[in-house]
Amino acid sequence: MPFSYQKMPVSYQKQHFSYHLLSRRRVFGASFLDHARDRPLSVAAFLPSRLLTHVKHVLADEQELFPASSWQELEAIIRRKPISVVVLDPTADGIMNVGAVAELLKRYPSLPLIAYVTLHAPQFNAVAQLGRLGLKEVVLHHFDDEPEGFRQRVERLKGNALTHAVIEALRDRLTKLPRQLSVTVENLFDQPHRYTSALDLGMEAGLAIVSVYRYLDTAQLGSPKRLLIAAKVLRGFGYLRDPGYSVLDVSIKLGYKAARIFSEHWVSIFGVTPARIRTRLTDEAAIESVLRWMGAGNDDSLPDDLGRPHGRGGSRPRRRRKPEPS
Numbered sequence: 001m002p003f004s005y006q007k008m009p010v011s012y013q014k015q016h017f018s019y020h021l022l023s024r025r026r027v028f029g030a031s032f033l034d035h036a037r038d039r040p041l042s043v044a045a046f047l048p049s050r051l052l053t054h055v056k057h058v059l060a061d062e063q064e065l066f067p068a069s070s071w072q073e074l075e076a077i078i079r080r081k082p083i084s085v086v087v088l089d090p091t092a093d094g095i096m097n098v099g100a101v102a103e104l105l106k107r108y109p110s111l112p113l114i115a116y117v118t119l120h121a122p123q124f125n126a127v128a129q130l131g132r133l134g135l136k137e138v139v140l141h142h143f144d145d146e147p148e149g150f151r152q153r154v155e156r157l158k159g160n161a162l163t164h165a166v167i168e169a170l171r172d173r174l175t176k177l178p179r180q181l182s183v184t185v186e187n188l189f190d191q192p193h194r195y196t197s198a199l200d201l202g203m204e205a206g207l208a209i210v211s212v213y214r215y216l217d218t219a220q221l222g223s224p225k226r227l228l229i230a231a232k233v234l235r236g237f238g239y240l241r242d243p244g245y246s247v248l249d250v251s252i253k254l255g256y257k258a259a260r261i262f263s264e265h266w267v268s269i270f271g272v273t274p275a276r277i278r279t280r281l282t283d284e285a286a287i288e289s290v291l292r293w294m295g296a297g298n299d300d301s302l303p304d305d306l307g308r309p310h311g312r313g314g315s316r317p318r319r320r321r322k323p324e325p326s
Contacts, residue, residue, distance in 0.1 A: 009142075019079035040064055041084045041158055046074040046135045048261050051116055056088055058150045071100045078108060079249040082193040084158040086113045090126040098126050105134045106243030114139055162238045163189050166287050176219040181205040181212065185227065192231040193255045198224035209299060222294040225302065229265045232288045236262065237286045240274055247274050269293045 044056055046068040059065055067080055068074035070093065077083065090101050104113065114137040115130065117123040127138055137157065139145050167174070167186055174182045184205040188195050195201065201224055202212045212224055221227055232254045239250045251262035266274050270281065270289055281289075 005314055027071075032188060037121065041154065042066065042076060042082050043154065043165055044068060044077045044083045044086045046086075046088045047069065047116060048089060048092055048094075051089055051118075054141070054145060055116070057148045058145070059154070063154075063283070071097065075104065075107075075244075078104070078111065079245060080252045082191070082253050083111065085154050086111060087116050087154070088113070089117055089123070090115065090125060090130070091117075093237070096122055098129050101126075101130055101135070102133050104244075105130070107243045110242050111236065114154070114157070116145070117141065119143060124138065125322075141158050158237075160190065160238065162234055162287065165283065166234060166290065169287060169291060170221070173219045173221055177215050177221075177271065178205070178207070181207060181215055185221070188227065189231045190233070192228070192235050193253060196255060197228070220295055223299050225299050229302065230254075230269070230294045232262075233266050233269050234286065234290050236274070237281070250274075261303050268302060 041059075041063040042064045043055075043059060045052055047055060052067055056065060066077045066083070068077055074086070074088070076126055078086065086104070088101065088104075090097055101113075101115070104111075113125055113135065115135060116139045117127060118141045127135065137153070138149060139153070144150075166189055168228040170185070174185060177185065181201070184201055187204070188201065198209050198212055202209045205212065207215070209224075216222065216224060216227065222230075236250045236254055239245050239253065240247070245253075247263060248259045254262065256262045263274055270277055270286075
């Protein structure tokens with residue numbers, strides 16, 4: 001029997017394709033979600049102009065939006081920018097391109113993807129095909145794209161399971177920190193690309209650097225530098241599970257100026273190079289390795305390059321020795 005969109009009741013369409021998100025997804029702790037809502041998202045979009053205009057209105061100035069003008073540009077953005085969610089239309093360039101979306105689902109399976117489409121048979125056919133390939137989120141233009149609900153859907157999708165797991169593992173230690181510093185550490189693991197040194201942690205928490213060192217040491221969270229590296233390498237591990245990313249891509253996404261330094265940080269935690277471990281380590285083992293590494297070792301052995309010039313990393317500042325009198 002030929003496909004007939006018009007004969008399908010809207011209630012069935014919405015139920016079958018989960019238009020109203022509330023799927024059986026793991027719900028994060030209230031504390032984590034409350035703070036996560038305050039962090040700006042990075043959203044990549046490839047949409048026709050009228051849909052893109054509405055997405056800009058939905059996200060307003062609260063989020064970072066990276067619009068693409070082609071499928072190639074969209075993938076380049078995904079590979080090199082710290083994208084949290086992708087919003088696209090299979091007909092964004094005027095041609096139905098199910099294959100391009102299917103390739104994104106295959107190459108970046110952990111990246112949340114929303115199909116934002118108009119209510120027409122060709123788009124609905126495409127969504128049906130993509131649903132069988134793993135697409136889970138669909139927003140219908142003029143039906144369920146009311147700004148507040150759309151924004152909540154985007155924000156709900158961006159939760160990272162690795163981030164949640166490591167924050168829960170650190171929960172007892174985080175309670176020993178001042179409230180704002182605890183929130184800052186959660187933010188660090190949620191969006192590590194935004195941080196490059198102990199200065200960033202202190203500025204966000206409203207604390208002097210010496211106080212940041214003291215509080216983290218008391219809570220057995222290691223030094224700010226090790227905390228920064230741990231957050232970046234753990235997120236890098238999450239990225240590298242997807243086949244579409246290279247080590248260079250991930251180092252750029254995380255804010256490194258040199259992929260070599262990212263690889264050295266990775267080896268210091270996991271003991272082998274990213275290429276050898278990317279598909280062999282479980283999430284639980286990765287988190288255990290990161291937590292164990294955070295509190296051990298000497299910062300002097302760790303190479304510097306977290307996005308700022310050498311010597312301005314997160315290690316404890318040293319006083320320069322005065323020259324001996326002649």
